[in-house]
Amino acid sequence: MSTADAIDVVVVGAGPAGLAAAIAFARKGIATALVTGPTRAADHRTTALMEGSVRVLDEIGVWERLAPHTTPLRDLRIVDATRRLVRAPEVLFRAREIGLEAFGYNIENDALRRELQAVADATEGLEIVRASAIGHEADAERIHVALDDGRTLSARLCVAADGRQSRMRQAAGIRVRTRAYPQVALTFTVRHTRPHEEISTEFHTESGPFTLVPLPGERSSIVCVVNERDAVRLIGLEGEALARELERRAFSLLGAFQVDEGRGAFPLASEVAEQLVAPRLALMAEAAHVMPPIGAQGLNLGLRDVSALLESVETATARGGDPGEESVLEGYESHRRRDIDSRMAAVDLLNRSLLSDLVPMQGLRGLGLYMMQKVGPFRRGLMRLGAGLNAA
Numbered sequence: 001m002s003t004a005d006a007i008d009v010v011v012v013g014a015g016p017a018g019l020a021a022a023i024a025f026a027r028k029g030i031a032t033a034l035v036t037g038p039t040r041a042a043d044h045r046t047t048a049l050m051e052g053s054v055r056v057l058d059e060i061g062v063w064e065r066l067a068p069h070t071t072p073l074r075d076l077r078i079v080d081a082t083r084r085l086v087r088a089p090e091v092l093f094r095a096r097e098i099g100l101e102a103f104g105y106n107i108e109n110d111a112l113r114r115e116l117q118a119v120a121d122a123t124e125g126l127e128i129v130r131a132s133a134i135g136h137e138a139d140a141e142r143i144h145v146a147l148d149d150g151r152t153l154s155a156r157l158c159v160a161a162d163g164r165q166s167r168m169r170q171a172a173g174i175r176v177r178t179r180a181y182p183q184v185a186l187t188f189t190v191r192h193t194r195p196h197e198e199i200s201t202e203f204h205t206e207s208g209p210f211t212l213v214p215l216p217g218e219r220s221s222i223v224c225v226v227n228e229r230d231a232v233r234l235i236g237l238e239g240e241a242l243a244r245e246l247e248r249r250a251f252s253l254l255g256a257f258q259v260d261e262g263r264g265a266f267p268l269a270s271e272v273a274e275q276l277v278a279p280r281l282a283l284m285a286e287a288a289h290v291m292p293p294i295g296a297q298g299l300n301l302g303l304r305d306v307s308a309l310l311e312s313v314e315t316a317t318a319r320g321g322d323p324g325e326e327s328v329l330e331g332y333e334s335h336r337r338r339d340i341d342s343r344m345a346a347v348d349l350l351n352r353s354l355l356s357d358l359v360p361m362q363g364l365r366g367l368g369l370y371m372m373q374k375v376g377p378f379r380r381g382l383m384r385l386g387a388g389l390n391a392a
């Protein structure tokens with residue numbers, strides 16, 4: 001492969017974040033290569049893309065392609081299903097209260113990746129490289145990314161979107177702060193006898209949230225956060241027994257369940273990279289931050305990384321600068337750090353407030369939910385934040 005001086009940006013990792021980033025850079029006329037990594041197995045999860053992400057995906061020209069595969073999340077309901085002394089009132093958030101048709105749109109992960117890959121394949125100026133990256137080395141002018149087939153790609157900027165175990169991050173010697181939780185997120189897809197009416201419902205339980213997220217027709221995806229002992233028991237259930245157990249946890253809100261093929265189990269943890277950048281390298285999405293699947297934050301945060309890095313690169317290139325120069329990387333780090341840290345802290349606090357038996361903690365959680373229900377400006381500010389928009 002003759003790549004000397006031909007590529008400006010190399011994106012490593014063809015997950016949803018890497019695909020979106022590569023498409024975005026190439027569509028701005030920046031010569032880009034996407035290193036895909038290994039072929040992925042089927043992923044039965046779904047992703048709720050909030051309004052802020054829809055805007056990013058629209059800006060890079062892929063939303064039109066994704067929209068037919070999505071289901072709107074018009075309302076979000078939170079139900080306190082704990083049996084604790086302090087119980088909070090049920091809260092219903094309506095998207096129309098903040099002038100939106102929906103807070104976001106739920107899509108099956110396989111459809112999300114398939115459609116993004118199809119757009120990437122058809123994008124001019126985007127070279128798809130079917131290999132894995134094994135390391136990198138930066139000099140004053142370029143970064144050289146070594147591939148497992150013996151080739152090397154040279155670019156001015158390397159975007160590491162190679163997921164949670166990021167080899168690019170490790171090669172840069174960037175450490176990760178990790179926090180493990182005594183919980184597991186189990187994922188299922190169910191068919192149900194009552195309509196979901198495009199409402200996503202989150203039951204707060206003592207072991208974590210149990211969330212129903214609408215899919216097309218009378219189907220929903222479930223993310224069920226439980227302690228490790230319950231996880232083992234639930235994973236062992238099949239057919240009718242599993243359907244009845246999930247139905248019980250959903251308080252039969254959507255009627256009787258039938259569970260589809262395909263389920264997942266994800267131990268809960270949060271991880272955040274100590275730096276988002278190194279010379280000519282920017283980390284994004286799960287290569288930079290992993291958070292528990294509570295409140296649909298993960299990829300939404302990752303897509304905001306894409307948008308911020310693109311903006312930083314465009315600002316530099318517009319004045320004749322270089323996409324991997326220090327000011328681009330510094331701008332990206334300072335732009336993203338606060339959002340990432342504050343979302344991680346909010347998800348951590350919510351999760352801990354559910355697990356904690358301490359009455360003051362329960363009181364605080366109850367007060368928070370009470371204020372969400374009763375105090376309009378507070379509720380609307382939170383709704384905008386949840387939708388990935390500025391609170392103002």
Ligand SMILES: Cc1cc2nc3c(=O)[nH]c(=O)nc-3n(C[C@H](O)[C@H](O)[C@H](O)COP(=O)(O)OP(=O)(O)OC[C@H]3O[C@@H](n4cnc5c(N)ncnc54)[C@H](O)[C@@H]3O)c2cc1C
Nearest residue numbers: 013015016017037048132133162163285286293298299300
């Ligand atoms: C149960 C659950 C539910 C979730 N629900 C939501 C939700 O509703 N909303 C939301 O926003 N987020 C959600 N998330 C989070 C979301 O799934 C992740 O944030 C997102 O998938 C991360 O995307 P990514 O592109 O960073 O990483 P990945 O999807 O892991 O992609 C990384 C890619 O890099 C490739 N790769 C790895 N190593 C190399 C290498 N050396 N060279 C080249 N390529 C390589 C891999 O093959 C892979 O394709 C959820 C997570 C879980 C666990």
